[in-house]
Amino acid sequence: MSLLRKSKIKVQKSKLQIKNTSLRATTKFLGSEAIPLNSPLYGKVLLNEPLSLHTSIKVGGPARIWIEPDTLKQLLEIVKLSKMEKISIFTIGEGCNIIVAGTGIDAICVKLNTPAFKKIEFNGEFVKTGAGVLLNELLTSAGQSGLGGYEFLAGTPGTVGGAIFANAGSKNETISSLLKEIEVVGPNGKLKRIKRKNIKFGYRKSGLEGNIVVSAVFKFKKADRKNTRALLRKNLIKKIHTQDYTAPSAGCIFKNPIGSRFSAGELIDRCGLKGRICGGAQISERHANFIINKNNAKAEDIFALIRLIKNKVKAGYGIKLEEEVKIIEWREGRLKKE
Secondary structure, eight states: OOHHHHOOSOOOOOSSOOOHHHHHHHHHHHOSSOOOTTOTTTOEEEEEEEGGGSSTTOOOOEEEEEEEOSSHHHHHHHHHHHHHHTOOEEEESSOTTEEEOTTOEEEEEEEOOSGGGOOEEEETTEEEEETTSBHHHHHHHHHHTTEESOGGGTTOOSBHHHHHHHTOBOSSOBGGGGEEEEEEEOTTSOEEEEEGGGSOOBTTBOSOTTOEEEEEEEEOEEOOHHHHHHHHHHHHHHHHHHSOOSSOEEEEOBOOOTTOSSOHHHHHHHTTOTTOEETTEEEOSSOTTEEEEOSSOOHHHHHHHHHHHHHHHHHHHSOOOOBSSEEEEEETTEEEEO
């Protein structure tokens, strides 16, 4: 009898119906040492959790296993289990820059959504924050503490961990410029500290694949609270006026091509693709580098528009656009990230 059946711990089901066959499949998937649901060893565990509930664009099939650890110790155990059982592990923040295929993720999906990963500590100009803290919450707290220098991040969605992983920022500034060091759980399940100088940041990338960011230390600067609020408001209003917030989206779909005098959005616009619809998805009429979930879109609708854009821009301008969002799908037993 599997550990799942032996456990008398109450199973917290997702909105998808979990049948006995699903439980048996999960036990087989995990090997002989199956996860007891809601075990103190791992934290909150859900089976077949719809990722459309956890992504900003509101699409995505189920995660085979969804875990929200309560402590760092639990996270370490989850990563060790993943390595031991050769199961892929995927970390999600607010799901703001990912698009998950309708087939979902056949892996352990981890979200750092509990108080242990949401602490903010101030020490002069230095701020230590958990990876699960919302970025806008960090900016608000820092502003109230008389710190500034991060105003370009105003309106950037997602968590601190996600922002670091994607090196979020504006056209000319990125979050990496404020970073001093991070703590990560490596693929071996061990905690380690990495200095900023040893992280290979680039345009919308960090080179941290395989690591789970759990905390970060930033250095801000002393600033007048009133001036900081004014700058944050100015930058936020600019984003609201130029980006599309009328429907769920994943933000900018493509990176701006290096060496081109046109941004990705301008190239898409010049190809006459603004407003193009596929199923429930639409290329935004306000910002051509946004694809919005206009009417219960499926991931496949969005993927079709992405292919259309890439083909049209390539044919018209000879430029191969590169996705800024991460496309997550499961193929032939391996987790594929594009």
